[in-house]
Amino acid sequence: MPLTDLTSERQDYSYGYLDAYAKRELRRRALKAIAIPGYQVPYASRELPIARGWGTGGLQVTLALVGPESVVKVIDQGADDSVNAANLRRFITRMSGCATTTDTTNATILQSRHRIPEEIMGEGQALVLQVPDPEPLRRVQPDISKAAQLHADADYGQMWLGLYEQLVRYKQYVQGADYPSLVHGRYVMNPSPIPRWDTPKLHQAAHLTLLSAGREKRMYAVPPYTNVYPLEFDDIPFQVEDQTGRVCKTTGAQNKFMNELPQPDGTAVYELSDSGYAEKLANGRLPAATYFDEQGNFYHDGYLKPPVRLA
Amino acid sequence: MTATLNRPSVLLDAPRLLATQPLLRAVSLTKRYGKRVAVGNVSLDVYPGEVVGIVGESGSGKSTLLRMLNLEEMPDAGSYMLNIDGIRDQNLFALERFDRRAVQIQHIGVVYQNPHLGLRMKFTSSGNVAERLLIAGERRFETLRQAARESLSASEFPLDRMDDPPRILSGGMQQRVQLAKALAMKPALLLLDEPTTGLDVSIQATVLDTLKRLQRERKMTIVLVSHDLGVIRTLADRVLVMRGGKVIERGLTDQILDDPQHPYTQQLVHAKL
Secondary structure, X not given: OOHHHHOOOOOOOEOOEOOHHHHHHHHHHHHHHHHOOOOOEXXXXXXXXXXXXXXXXXXXXXXXXXXXXXXXXXXXXXXXXXXXXXHHHHHHHHHHOOEEOOOHHHOOXXXXXXXXXXXXXXXXXXXXXXXXXXXXXXXXXXXXXXXXXXXXXXXXXXXXXXXXXXXXXXOOOOOOEOOOEEEOOOEEEOXXXXXXXXXXXXXXXXXXXXXXXXXXXXXXEEOOOOOEEEOOOOOOOOOOOOOOOOEEOOOXXXXXXXXXXXXXXXXXXXXXXXXXXXXXXXXXXXXXXXXXXXXXXXXXXXXXXXXXXXX | OOOOOOXXXXXXXXXXXXXXXXXEEEEEXXXXXXXXXXXXXXXXXXXXXXXXXXXXXXXXXXXXXXXXHOOOOOOOEEEEEXXXXXXXXXXXXXXXXXXXXXXXXXXXXXXXXXXXXXXXXOOOHHHHHHHHHHHOOOOXXXXXXXXXXXXXXHOOOOHXXXXXXXXXXXXXXXXXXXXXXXXXXXXXXXEEEOOOOOOOHHHHHHHHHHHHHHHHHHOOEEEXXXXXXXXXXXXXXXXXXXXXXXXXXXXXXXXXXXXXXXXXXXXXXXXOO
């Protein structure tokens, strides 16, 4: 019997691009991350045919999770059609043979940069977020070994210093993205640069969220049905971005996260940031329930408190 | 019947320093860096409301001693106790890192010579003061503002500049912010490491005035490190003279500065430009 009959046919790449050892590493670290919500698990980040900083962390996790039956959606700033999202989606499907979609409700794996979709994700779905900087304490404690001690002691007092500065200078929380949040009452995490609008969506979510930083080689997770609370002062509650009065120019949707399009005359028009959701509305298909309803109410009653304005 | 002597139970008021327990008791502190002994077998008692000055030349170990008293640095040998409810009779060097940090935040205030060591230069001055309360667990914004205002005005910092970052303040103002930060938690012990060195003479005088007033009003217990004998004479009740990591002379300020016994102290006192 010739040797060729005993071996499998030669292939250019392993299934899902990463070799078996890399996938085992990533899956083990992901399990640890899920077991300790919010804890940054170091992992052996691999080289990929895209540059660091272009979503290598998220891509490695997606490639470790993906299978032939997976349905993958990739978004970048909410858009399915941006160059980065299209590139990643094409690469994932070429390497794994999975299906792709732009419909949030159909996806089993959703890799995202900077946004969480408007439609409520359900059980069995995995959201993979690309993280540039996983360390929430970096701004107040640049020494990474001291920051590790603070994490170990759950000593997060200094995190409020950044919020204090915002309130003193602008009378409100103005941090536009990556708003630090306490996961499961223990670890403070950077929820990747999603807007404040998306941060509450992680609280008691039905889906699994995996956050991965390829360059920094850290992975952390928010398992399904886990408490996630944005940091806030007792007397000044956390607020999402105010979207009232912004109407999508193509779909007429309101109280969703909008992209601002400046006009030559100095005014601005708005369009939905979540392009998959906008596409559904434009085609007259019925969208699933959204995290924020048409009146801007969040789906967990009482989670977002009424605003307190400083004098 | 035995003749009862008609005398009061206490003949004389015992001297204050004997009647009260020392607030700070450091015993045989030793710190080596490799073979070099930075601080060798130094013991120190400081009583409530007392100001103790530590003088000595550069490299004499006075700053290392102060860093150990601030729990920033661990000694190779020795114990350190503060006579405060809850941590009484507890060697602070034996505490867990987390508890040690809590003691440091709650009970010890420090002012460094270099404001860059003690302040976040790009954050607001009030934020620098509020940071201590934040670490101690305060989570109400209004309380923090109020505490920052009180503390900054106690150190005679102009309140209309409380939200300016220390980066754009003058040296004297930066020291006042440091002082306000040190006072924010109303600590039992205040450590001053060359607080006025590097300031010009007139500013130095106003900062010393503030320190003196605070000490008088709040009965603060202060350990003051300086090589400036003028500062020591203004503030300190007692003086330790250090050289080569050892205490070579100790006594009341007047006694040491006017009638030094040790040859090195004599040299130090007479070394004036």
